[in-house]
Amino acid sequence: MITVRDLRVVFGVGASAIEAVRSISFSVAEGESYGLVGESGSGKSTVLRAVCGLNPDWTGTVEVDGVAQGRHRDRAFYKRCQMVFQDPYGSLHPRHTVDGILAEPVAIHRLGDADRRIDRVLREVGLGPQFRFRFPHQLSGGQRQRVAIARALILEPRVLLLDEPTSALDVSVQAEILNLLRRLRADHGLTYVLVSHNLAVVSYMCDRLAVMNRGRVVEEMGVDELKRGAAREDYTLQLLRASQGYDRQAAESFRDYA
Amino acid sequence: MTTTDDRLSPPPARFSREWLLTDTPRSRLQARLGRVYAGWLSLSRNRLAMVGLAIVVLLVVLAAFAPLIAPYSPYDQNLLERLQPPSAAHWLGTDELGRDIFSRIVHGSRLTLYIVALVALTAPLAGLAVGTISGYVGGWVDAVLMRVTDIFLAFPKLILALAFVAALGPGIENAVIAIAITSWPPYARIARAETITIRSSDFINAVRLQGASRARIILGHVVPLCTSSLIVRVTLDMAGIILTAAGLGFLGLGAQPPLPEWGAMIAAGRQYLLEQWWVATIPGIAIFIVSLGFNLLGDGLRDVLDPKSS
Amino acid sequence: MTASPLLSVANLRIAFPTRHGLAEAVRGVSFEVGREKLGIVGESGSGKSLTGRAVLGLVPAPGVVTADRMAFEGDDLLTASERRMREIRGRRISMVMQDPKFSLNPVMTVGRQIAEAYRVHSKAGRTEARRRALEMLEAVRIRDPERVFGLYPHEVSGGMGQRIMIAMMLIPDPDLLIADEPTSALDVTVQMQVLAIMDELCSSRGMGLVFISHDLNLVASFCDRILIMYAGRVVETCRAADLHSATHPYTRGLLGSLPRLDDPRPELPVLDRDPAWLEESRG
Numbered sequence A: 001m002i003t004v005r006d007l008r009v010v011f012g013v014g015a016s017a018i019e020a021v022r023s024i025s026f027s028v029a030e031g032e033s034y035g036l037v038g039e040s041g042s043g044k045s046t047v048l049r050a051v052c053g054l055n056p057d058w059t060g061t062v063e064v065d066g067v068a069q070g071r072h073r074d075r076a077f078y079k080r081c082q083m084v085f086q087d088p089y090g091s092l093h094p095r096h097t098v099d100g101i102l103a104e105p106v107a108i109h110r111l112g113d114a115d116r117r118i119d120r121v122l123r124e125v126g127l128g129p130q131f132r133f134r135f136p137h138q139l140s141g142g143q144r145q146r147v148a149i150a151r152a153l154i155l156e157p158r159v160l161l162l163d164e165p166t167s168a169l170d171v172s173v174q175a176e177i178l179n180l181l182r183r184l185r186a187d188h189g190l191t192y193v194l195v196s197h198n199l200a201v202v203s204y205m206c207d208r209l210a211v212m213n214r215g216r217v218v219e220e221m222g223v224d225e226l227k228r229g230a231a232r233e234d235y236t237l238q239l240l241r242a243s244q245g246y247d248r249q250a251a252e253s254f255r256d257y258a
Numbered sequence B: 001m002t003t004t005d006d007r008l009s010p011p012p013a014r015f016s017r018e019w020l021l022t023d024t025p026r027s028r029l030q031a032r033l034g035r036v037y038a039g040w041l042s043l044s045r046n047r048l049a050m051v052g053l054a055i056v057v058l059l060v061v062l063a064a065f066a067p068l069i070a071p072y073s074p075y076d077q078n079l080l081e082r083l084q085p086p087s088a089a090h091w092l093g094t095d096e097l098g099r100d101i102f103s104r105i106v107h108g109s110r111l112t113l114y115i116v117a118l119v120a121l122t123a124p125l126a127g128l129a130v131g132t133i134s135g136y137v138g139g140w141v142d143a144v145l146m147r148v149t150d151i152f153l154a155f156p157k158l159i160l161a162l163a164f165v166a167a168l169g170p171g172i173e174n175a176v177i178a179i180a181i182t183s184w185p186p187y188a189r190i191a192r193a194e195t196i197t198i199r200s201s202d203f204i205n206a207v208r209l210q211g212a213s214r215a216r217i218i219l220g221h222v223v224p225l226c227t228s229s230l231i232v233r234v235t236l237d238m239a240g241i242i243l244t245a246a247g248l249g250f251l252g253l254g255a256q257p258p259l260p261e262w263g264a265m266i267a268a269g270r271q272y273l274l275e276q277w278w279v280a281t282i283p284g285i286a287i288f289i290v291s292l293g294f295n296l297l298g299d300g301l302r303d304v305l306d307p308k309s310s
Numbered sequence C: 001m002t003a004s005p006l007l008s009v010a011n012l013r014i015a016f017p018t019r020h021g022l023a024e025a026v027r028g029v030s031f032e033v034g035r036e037k038l039g040i041v042g043e044s045g046s047g048k049s050l051t052g053r054a055v056l057g058l059v060p061a062p063g064v065v066t067a068d069r070m071a072f073e074g075d076d077l078l079t080a081s082e083r084r085m086r087e088i089r090g091r092r093i094s095m096v097m098q099d100p101k102f103s104l105n106p107v108m109t110v111g112r113q114i115a116e117a118y119r120v121h122s123k124a125g126r127t128e129a130r131r132r133a134l135e136m137l138e139a140v141r142i143r144d145p146e147r148v149f150g151l152y153p154h155e156v157s158g159g160m161g162q163r164i165m166i167a168m169m170l171i172p173d174p175d176l177l178i179a180d181e182p183t184s185a186l187d188v189t190v191q192m193q194v195l196a197i198m199d200e201l202c203s204s205r206g207m208g209l210v211f212i213s214h215d216l217n218l219v220a221s222f223c224d225r226i227l228i229m230y231a232g233r234v235v236e237t238c239r240a241a242d243l244h245s246a247t248h249p250y251t252r253g254l255l256g257s258l259p260r261l262d263d264p265r266p267e268l269p270v271l272d273r274d275p276a277w278l279e280e281s282r283g
Helices: A044-052 A076-080 A098-108 A114-124 A140-152 A171-188 A201-205 A223-228 A235-242 A248-253 B026-042 B048-062 B101-137 B140-153 B157-168 B173-200 B204-208 B216-251 B262-272 B280-307 C048-055 C081-086 C110-120 C126-139 C145-149 C160-168 C190-203 C216-222 C238-243 C249-257
Strands: A003-011 A016-027 A032-040 A058-064 A081-085 A159-163 A192-198 A210-215 A214-222 C007-018 C021-033 C037-041 C064-066 C069-072 C094-095 C178-180 C208-213 C225-230 C235-237
Touching: A003 A044, A003 C145, A016 A044, A016 A210, A016 A214, A032 A159, A032 A201, A032 A214, A044 A058, A044 A081, A044 A114, A044 A192, A044 C081, A076 A081, A081 A140, A114 A140, A159 C126, A171 A201, A192 A201, A192 C007, A201 B101, A201 B204, A201 C178, A210 A235, A214 A235, A214 B026, A214 B101, A235 A248, A235 C110, A235 C190, A248 B026, A248 C190, B026 B048, B048 B101, B048 B262, B101 B140, B101 B216, B101 B262, B101 B280, B157 B173, B157 B216, B157 C069, B173 B216, B204 B216, B204 C208, B216 B262, B262 B280, C021 C145, C021 C235, C037 C216, C048 C069, C048 C094, C048 C178, C064 C225, C064 C249, C094 C160, C110 C126, C110 C145, C110 C160, C126 C225, C160 C190, C178 C190, C190 C216, C208 C216, C216 C225, C216 C238, C225 C238, C225 C249, C235 C238, C235 C249, C238 C249
Parallel strands: A032 A192, A032 A210, A081 A159, A159 A192, C037 C208, C037 C225, C094 C178, C178 C208
Antiparallel strands: A003 A016, A003 A058, A210 A214, C007 C021, C007 C064, C007 C069, C225 C235
16 A cells, blocks of 8 residues: 655755655555654654655655655545644644534535535544534544544545654543544554554554664564564664663663664 | 533523533534634723723724714814814814814814724735745745835835825825835734744644645635734734824825814924914824724733733 | 651642632642652643642642641741742752753753752852762763763753753752653653663662652652542552552553553553542542
């Protein structure tokens, strides 16, 4: 479904240029859930932005659903591939009602039948009709994220790119949203690319994953290997160790993998 | 923020307070009216803003019902009654041609409102358009538009207005055009700054990812977020606009006699200032009160509309 | 913990005036801290941050703080004058906050800030303060203290910024450190390193530590005792080692809803909020 080959993203020019993503390649099959794990500065979010076209300055090959993508995306692409952002407080327009937010993609793509689509997608994400005309400041963090997911789904895409969808949410709300995302994927046969710094979330949500550090893929593994802790690279082992709670000896042994 | 949609109790009556402030609006109209109402409640708690609002409302009422309120015609001269101090017959006295000052003030409010409304409708819109396009599109469009703005900003406002009026000829319409032309740049700057902040937000990214055109994004997403600061700025600028118009009138370049424009009245009354102080001072007080009213209202609106200040 | 506690709080209540009267954000919280690591865990809105700030008298107006007792080593923190509180803050109780980007002064070099923290609470001159600041930078494992001394906050990474913050807060040698989400803005490996530093400094100086966080697993592995807060109340107190045999349904629900690496479950159980939890009172 998604094939990325030799992707490079450079920010800035000349002497101050930073290579955020250094020639990475991966592919995601249809219906699969693929995780991109890494710490800050690993380039995982940058990869996602290059794949969906938010960042047009990349080199390499990006193919989505067999179609090679260039600098700019067409409307057909957006109908096929959508994104859910990290911050529920920043991803909804503060002056638009939920209804307005959901009606807009329908209008842009001239799909028609907005009322029915909006009702259906709200129900799918677990929000009733009483939320339809609220403003974002009248919603909790979890509810906002559900609206963001609804907005991504209303165009009936095949691929969902998820950029840390639960990191900004409370722990108890996180479980609801993760369950919702899993159910939606099963119901609609969606393909996911999930970016997260949290290995536990990735192990719950993904089938395969790539561990990234400083713009490179350190290793790729299946989720079973992750759960068993069967990593090959030292960096991944360090990351696994750090995810399992505080241990003074382990912490002292951590090093910087530049 | 839990929601309890209690379907057992009857829905509130339409347009009632409860209906407006409900947690679960059922239509776009209800949601938007509710928001406006909540903003109004917030504003009405500010006493000074309410004073400002009262003054503005008074101005509008005076302008609307000027012929009914004014006891005399503003143009009727009576040379036997010239330069009379305030009395029962002439509440605010008479000017150098025997015209009732109170009536002239009342009719002059129409001119003041005319100037203010025209400028407020044109300059901010022009500034908004330039600023949002400049800020969102960026690149050379931004550079060109901002240099044009810089050129206008380089001149002191009154001088530039004088230049335009001198070129276009005196008269109140030309004064309005001149003031509008000199007022739009700050709005463009404000709109551009806001646009640049908004441009990188996730909600803009999200709508870009839906394939929205730039026009749709600017009109539907950027402009609604700029209007608050613009409204506040416009209200606070009213005082300056009135004063500029009065200044032009004072110099004889705005409203021409016998129009009862307040600035022109001050100019005409200048020579009588020492002994018949009311001729020049009363229009001045009128300008002061109206400017103050707009300022107070603008401050109050800023507290309600602009979250950064609170 | 057999010695008398450093900090003793009984029935702390923090209320804020709203349009509909006083709303209590913290409702009757009681706890004691000795020379140990106490974790306070809760979600947003639980009141955990406010509790930490109340101890230092940093609850913003118009918040109203009341308690039956809030005492630190014999000093009554409730009735202490502002002058007395200024002496206590930093010198005897210190606070580390979440994001060094926002808690370090952006226009002063970090070295100068640390030195200033020292000079505020001692009569030391500039050279002495600089020497102590360099010592502290070494104590928080910064490899090149001379160079880092002259850096500005925007020139250091998140992890280093947080270590600088710790250095600044520990240089006056306080008896109690309150850390409000000190590692939440950091990467997970950096988190571990910063925690190791805090661990070492606390045990070597015999300091008490109040660690406020939303991360239950982290607190369970780092602290000695844990308080779980929900909606302004303490719903559970236990030793960190006993967390998994916790009894309150909120704690159990929270533990259950966390995804785990070795989790075989097909679905995460969702926390079911019982309104009765808002009413219960626990000592």
